[in-house]
Amino acid sequence: MSWSTNTVWANRRMRLLFHACLGIAATVGLTSGMCAAQDLRAPSAATAGENATASTTGSGKATFYLAGPGVSNKSEVSLGNEIPLRGQDLRDAGQYFAILCSDSCHSASFYVTPAKPASLAFLVHPSRVPVAANDAVSGVALAFDQFGNLVLDPGTIGFQLTAGKASLLSRAVTAHDGIAWFRITSGKSAGPMQVVASIGDLSARRNVQEVASDPCNLRITGQRTKDGLVVQTEPVHDCAGNPVPDGTIVSFTATDASGKSTVDAPIKRGIARAEIAASGPVVVSVASGVAMGNELRIGGGQ
């Protein structure tokens, strides 16, 4: 028999092949139809760490897979029974896929939501802050359940800031997308600031050290000595009256007939002191950071 026919389907051999293909397709279709009867139903809602069940219909044996965050299990199950999903396999919040395979595979997905808040992550910045600094202290709080899942809707998180006995802030902030935050100006007194975030029975505490700001109202006094002159500041404070910490540098500048000379001196016990070699009439000025102090004029005769 020749293959040179007008159409391919006119050929008898090809017709047989076509019918065979149709038969195979029909068999496959029927088989899939039978398998479709095996239904898998995932849990409608599940909470992290809690047991749940998936249900099946049909009869016989099948392979059940549970794939999700932190888990990828495979087990043999009997169709028609409920399949227990252990809480320890559902610890991580997220989307899970339940897959049932016998002749063919069927799947269903479900979400596991976080459990109730069990811990607070609380980030506070900075650890040291000058007093009266605008928007200088900020805190971010995130609630997590006992399995480390981010609780996206924990409700309101309370923030309390106290310095000594004074309350700087007491605010309840509704968390958005699992995050609540605040930002405030630092207090007026140097010393430790307590920052507390709380939700229900949970709380997290952080400390921020408030330190004096830049010196304010620098005042100097001086006197002539045999070799020059000695100048010193009055106790150095910031504008809120907090003593400026020792070690802060104060610059003394002396101007006389021979020119200008500068001496840097650290504050010790609240006072900065410097000896300047100068003769004749001298004008001494003082500065620390951006703060300027008074000018001191010392005549040549003293």
Add this chain to the structure above:
Amino acid sequence: MTALTTVHITMIPTSLLTAMNTIAVAMITTVAVTVGSARRRRVPSIGSSIRSRGTSRATSRTMALLALSFFFFCAPRSNAAVNVDLNVTHAGPRTVESLTERGILRDYRIAWISLAHALEFNALDALSGPFVATAKESLADTVTSQRRSGLSTRYLNQNHKVEAVYYAPEGDVIELHDAADYQLQILDGGKLIHDEHVVMHYVVLMTPAADHWVVRQLQAVPQF
């Protein structure tokens, strides 16, 4: 034409691509050895015809080019098939700096490449750089569990539309919402048991490490 080629490549199973890649590497090695030995042989045969040397060199070069093309064609597609779009315009209270934006885009993409690699080949090492804390523990548990049960998961043709929704005042944490779609394939040994194009929503927390951003939380949610 390019699109057709891309589709064609993505239809090839990764295991086959890896095997082809290995063959390509072997070809490159063979060519290198051949060229090296030819050069060594050339010293005593200075008097041989220029034509034959030229032909041999051309053949080697052609083979090398072919091998290199084959190598790049077969390079792991997970690297190329992760598209990330990042929008930071709605982030606050701090504005995301352009350098930070680039860093996050780069590191989030790397994280998904690593995740896909780790879960396809059950390789824990891939998780070490881009993931920390809960995200790393969860993925490591998945890999360990997959190894035990003989499963693997493929994340193919990933597209991530990422929006930064929160950037802390001090820049120490950023929250992203990722509307991702990809082809999810779950395999039991070599048998494909699940193949689905999925649209997922992820809430992501990233924090800065020494010189890059790391994923601290990667949590799928039904919707934003």
